[in-house]
Amino acid sequence: MNDLTQAPVRDPAYNFAYLDEQTKRMIRRALLKAVAIPGYQVPFGGREMPLPYGWGTGGMQLTAAILGADDVLKVIDQGADDTTNAVSIRRFFARTAGVATTESTLHATVIQTRHRIPETPLQADQIMVYQVPIPEPLRFIEPSETETRTMHALNDYGVMHVKLYEDIATFGHIATSYAYPVMVDERYVMDPSPIPKFDNPKLDMSPALMLFGAGREKRLYAVPPYTQVISLDFEDHPFEAQKWEQCCAICGSRDSFLDELILDDAGTQSFVCSDTWYCAQRVKENNQ
């Protein structure tokens, strides 16, 4: 399950990793800009991909732009390698780029993800590619792109703090549980993509390069390795990640993000790791 699969034969009908070289070069240029300005949303000439918008076209374009023949690709959706969309994207690159794929977080050089960061700590030579639906963290406070770009330019994030304050006034907590906004390198407020806030601390000073791609919105951004990423909060209401009273029903982990399963009509709950490779590794270690 966790071993490297042999590099498959590439479909010669398409250019390596599907996109033409000009397009990949354009995306790489935009990525360089994004890395140079951590957290800043760079507009790029997003192309139509043969998968629907909203299904990871932004992430796929970034992966296509950075993939080399020797890379080993892991694709996860909701933390799992075997969810249908992860399977579909992994197959796409196996077919068009002929790269080896893996479920192992340790062996992967590029990890494309939707909604999770793996539990296994990332390493310095790895690149995470996030699929982003709405790149603008201020979008639901201010729908106009013209306005929000100005707010970013002026470092004017008062509305965001007001929104978080209003949550506390209404609910007693900051009522955001995923896509929780972060401040990158003390300059740009950034949407970390719809990862649970549980994963936010993994972004801070990570040794891996983090790339974010929004295909429909035609924006990309980046967090370079070892960059400060702080989840927004208040001194008297500090940021807090989710915690579970239960442990994983399969591997017994108390430190991982758990998915809730409903087992029967009576609503009996069970909790299991969302990161399937991490869970399987732990089972293997426990059996040894």
Place this chain on the structure above:
Amino acid sequence: MYVAVKGGEQAIDNAHRLLAKKRRGDTAITELGVEQIRQQLPLAVARVMSEGSLYDEELAALAIKQAAGDLVEAIFLLRAYRTTLPRFSPSVPIDTAQMVLSRRLSATFKDVPGGQLLGPTFDYTHRLLDFALLADGEYPGPQTTETTLEPCPRVLGLLAKEGLIKNESDDTGSVADITRDPLEYPASRAQRLQALARGDEGFLLALGYSTQRGYGRNHPFAGEIRIGDVEVWIDPEELGFPVCLGSIEVTECEMVNQFVGSGTELAQFTRGYGLAFGHAERKAMGMALVDRSLRAAEFNEEVVSPAQQEEFVLAHCDNVEAAGFVSHLKLPHYVDFQSELELIRKLRQPAEGTCHE
């Protein structure tokens, strides 16, 4: 074990086989040919070419067949193919005044130089189901007489000669390509028109209609609608002279809209512009109405209605983007939902406490 959204490769393969079966239907019935679709569903082909931004009748017909008649899906197929094509050269602007007309009408003048030409249209048909088509019927061909079409100058050009309509001038700058460069706001009119030309017919129709009902009213008249074949020329640098690539069928609509004027400027009509591949009047008219309403700021009109708001219209008119993002709700979201569950339970704790007291 939870398997509802897992199941991997085999499930996907089988789903695709089931889809192929659904598309084919009863195999006792002759399979639909791509050429039949191209010849007998030309208006569907036209819509797929317009919103797919690729003029290729055969591929559009293939896309319609493959999509089992779902035109938005067919548009998506054509778009995904289009991205893989190299771009050789921009064309010289098409000259619709030189169009070989199959239909032309103006609602603003009883008669215009060159005359009105009804052509093939649903207008004035009674919408009664023609049961004769249930049987393989023969159709009565049109009566033909030898006539030659007189030159048909564009109707709005006649108004422009008198200075009654605002001149549209070419700024001769290079034209951005929204399929290559991301749209940024405020967009130029060229970018806006590109986005509208690719925009969903239903969305533009509804927005155009909303302006007629008072949400950003701009008093439209159908100045001229013309449908016909027009030549496409390119001017390659290495040749130094333009060459003709062939001709395409287009529908063009120019709306005459409410006039503007001020103490210093004489009153003039304004216009909205619509253009679509093939025979596509509804699309071209909707587009022209929305183009004009998006010019509100340019004419110092108050921007209050949806059809006048550039970001709202341009960010939401593309049906491939819209369909994709709506359909992605079918993807698993259980990590986010788990986070919400945890939060809502936490938020309810104090409330439940006070209830029991």
